[in-house]
Amino acid sequence: MDPSTSHREDANETTPISPPPSAYAPPASTDPSSPEWRYVTGRRSGYRTRAHANPLAPGHFAVPLSPDSIDHAAWYAGNADVRIRLADIGCGYGGLLFYLSSHRDRAYGMLGVEIRAAVARYCQLTLQRQRAADATAYPNIAFVYANAQRHLPNLLRGRSLDAMLFAYPDPHFKARTHRRRILSRALLQQYVYFLRPGGRLYASTDVEALFRWMLERLDDCPLLRCVHMSAVRTGQSRFNLAEAEELHVVPSQPEEVEAFLQSDVLARAVRDYSDEGQRVARQHGDKFLLVYEKRGVEEERAAGEGDGASGA
Numbered sequence: 001m002d003p004s005t006s007h008r009e010d011a012n013e014t015t016p017i018s019p020p021p022s023a024y025a026p027p028a029s030t031d032p033s034s035p036e037w038r039y040v041t042g043r044r045s046g047y048r049t050r051a052h053a054n055p056l057a058p059g060h061f062a063v064p065l066s067p068d069s070i071d072h073a074a075w076y077a078g079n080a081d082v083r084i085r086l087a088d089i090g091c092g093y094g095g096l097l098f099y100l101s102s103h104r105d106r107a108y109g110m111l112g113v114e115i116r117a118a119v120a121r122y123c124q125l126t127l128q129r130q131r132a133a134d135a136t137a138y139p140n141i142a143f144v145y146a147n148a149q150r151h152l153p154n155l156l157r158g159r160s161l162d163a164m165l166f167a168y169p170d171p172h173f174k175a176r177t178h179r180r181r182i183l184s185r186a187l188l189q190q191y192v193y194f195l196r197p198g199g200r201l202y203a204s205t206d207v208e209a210l211f212r213w214m215l216e217r218l219d220d221c222p223l224l225r226c227v228h229m230s231a232v233r234t235g236q237s238r239f240n241l242a243e244a245e246e247l248h249v250v251p252s253q254p255e256e257v258e259a260f261l262q263s264d265v266l267a268r269a270v271r272d273y274s275d276e277g278q279r280v281a282r283q284h285g286d287k288f289l290l291v292y293e294k295r296g297v298e299e300e301r302a303a304g305e306g307d308g309a310s311g312a
């Protein structure tokens with residue numbers, strides 16, 4: 001699919017529709033005046049949803065009890081062979097997974113995790129609509145309404161993932177809301193557990209302060225090694241990549257950046273083809289990209305012995 005085509009018809013959003021009773025319930029209403037119907041037809045105009053959900057607040061989620069209780073055939077349109085190998089954390093309107101679907105085979109499961117009920121529902125119904133038109137469409141992607149800060153153990157097996165994607169996570173600018181950031185030292189311990197040795201964690205942002213925050217935490221994690229970091233600055237950022245050397249990571253030079261993006265489809269996709277990546281490009285913003293790899297089995301064991309990191 002051409003990444004420049006978006007599933008979203010406008011940026012206005014909705015008042016909260018009720019959380020879906022179960023992840024893949026059919027649309028509740030066939031009444032063309034209902035909010036659900038607008039999702040089915042792909043029209044979002046006239047609706048508003050909250051710009052942010054608080055990941056520290058309790059919510060009404062209907063997540064599986066464990067990864068073993070996921071009904072893969074139901075989530076992946078009868079494709080029971082699928083195994084979840086990639087997670088898009090905070091997937092928003094899902095453009096990244098719709099794009100990536102054709103880059104992986106049908107058994108290669110990808111899961112988008114989204115905390116805003118209306119947004120998760122939009123993804124699910126968009127997928128349903130595409131599959132209604134063509135039963136073979138997007139056999140390897142699924143979306144779940146869940147809080148990634150709480151529910152990943154219900155969804156993902158340890159050491160099962162090739163990749164975890166964090167495309168343009170919410171920046172939570174104020175110091176008192178930093179605890180809501182999706183990438184903290186404590187949560188990183190969990191994310192790394194879901195990655196297989198050699199699996200990669202991708203993080204992009206257009207916010208320099210968040211870039212520094214993520215860089216420090218990723219760099220502190222003994223189970224990860226940096227394979228790429230870059231900043232494309234078309235905006236106002238004054239971040240000097242040489243500063244990164246103090247954090248023991250080697251910044252990629254401009255010519256290396258393009259070569260790396262050519263070699264790693266996920267890196268390019270996370271930076272440029274997510275819905276937010278396209279918005280940032282339209283607005284000529286900065287783009288920061290971090291790619292870290294989970295160390296191999298031996299290194300993992302050695303690092304685990306001296307590892308006691310925790311906190312935000």
Ligand SMILES: C[S@@+](CC[C@H](N)C(=O)[O-])C[C@H]1O[C@@H](n2cnc3c(N)ncnc32)[C@H](O)[C@@H]1O
Nearest residue numbers: 055090091092114115147148149167274275276
């Ligand atoms: C700025 S948007 C980026 C969306 C998408 N990754 C993209 O690049 O277009 C961040 C998304 O993360 C979601 N999010 C924030 N915290 C989350 C959490 N704890 N669990 C799941 N999703 C979360 C938000 O609701 C929002 O849709």
